Amino acid sequence: MNKPIIIGNWKLNGSKYSIQTFVRNFFKELSNFKKCNIIIAPPNIYLDFFKNILFNKNLISLCAQDVDFNNYGSFTGETSPLMLKDIGVKYVIIGHSERRFYHKEDDQVITKKFSSLKKIGLIPIICIGETKTEKLQDKTIDVICYKQLNSIIEKMGVESLNDSIIAYEPIWAIGTGKAANPNEVQIIHESIRQFIFKKNSQTAKKVKILYGGSINEKNAIKFFEKQDVDGLLVGNAALETKIFSRIINEISYYNKNNN
Numbered sequence: 713m714n715k716p717i718i719i720g721n722w723k724l725n726g727s728k729y730s731i732q733t734f735v736r737n738f739f740k741e742l743s744n745f746k747k748c749n750i751i752i753a754p755p756n757i758y759l760d761f762f763k764n765i766l767f768n769k770n771l772i773s774l775c776a777q778d779v780d781f782n783n784y785g786s787f788t789g790e791t792s793p794l795m796l797k798d799i800g801v802k803y804v805i806i807g808h809s810e811r812r813f814y815h816k817e818d819d820q821v822i823t824k825k826f827s828s829l830k831k832i833g834l835i836p837i838i839c840i841g842e843t844k845t846e847k848l849q850d851k852t853i854d855v856i857c858y859k860q861l862n863s864i865i866e867k868m869g870v871e872s873l874n875d876s877i878i879a880y881e882p883i884w885a886i887g888t889g890k891a892a893n894p895n896e897v898q899i900i901h902e903s904i905r906q907f908i909f910k911k912n913s914q915t916a917k918k919v920k921i922l923y924g925g926s927i928n929e930k931n932a933i934k935f936f937e938k939q940d941v942d943g944l945l946v947g948n949a950a951l952e953t954k955i956f957s958r959i960i961n962e963i964s965y966y967n968k969n970n971n
């Protein structure tokens with residue numbers, strides 16, 4: 713059975729002290745966490761520290777928030793896929809809208825990152841999403857499927873998505889407190905799956921599609937209960953131990969097959 717995937721992206725937040733406190737309290741709050749695949753993405757500089765204070769429990773998987781596509785060389789300030797693998801990272805977020813916007817990363821760069829990660833066996837979490845204007849112009853599927861996802865599919869083949877995770881994050885819903893409508897998210901996730909299905913039916917079944925954007929403890933289940941929502945990518949709410957653990961507990965106890 714596939715476990716729900718819950719990712720906490722801490723973005724540019726945290727310190728050694730806050731991470732220690734988080735780990736200490738997190739496991740006390742969780743009641744049924746083995747039913748979820750919990751993935752946390754601290755800032756890169758804290759990945760190793762975080763891993764060490766988890767006492768190798770394997771209950772939380774390590775995720776990086778970004779990566780360079782080069783494995784070594786004169787690229788000042790960057791972190792490579794090989795380095796992440798070396799310290800035990802399993803997942804890497806690529807194409808987050810904050811990277812696309814603040815660091816001007818385009819689909820070509822994101823595809824190169826995807827390719828580098830696949831080559832060394834790290835699991836990419838590919839973020840896709842439309843702006844408010846694109847949504848109002850009814851361009852959501854054009855942007856997220858025909859442009860953002862297709863860039864990877866054309867270069868790498870659709871099967872490259874088999875062991876990858878797609879995170880649909882409408883840009884207007886990120887950090888705004890205004891989450892998307894769960895019914896609309898289901899329709900979009902279904903469209904993403906259909907888009908992939910037309911190219912390869914097996915890949916469409918295997919690929920995991922998560923929703924992200926202003927998830928909190930009150931709305932998490934409303935998204936997760938949707939058929940094509942395989943999990944959640946949580947930003948702000950993942951910084952609060954109590955809230956993040958409540959989200960995980962709720963989802964752990966929700967049995968999709970019986971509802």
Ligand SMILES: O=C[C@H](O)COP(=O)(O)O
Binds near residue numbers: 721881887888
């Ligand atoms: O990576 C996480 C997303 O950007 C969602 O962030 P948020 O939950 O703070 O809206």
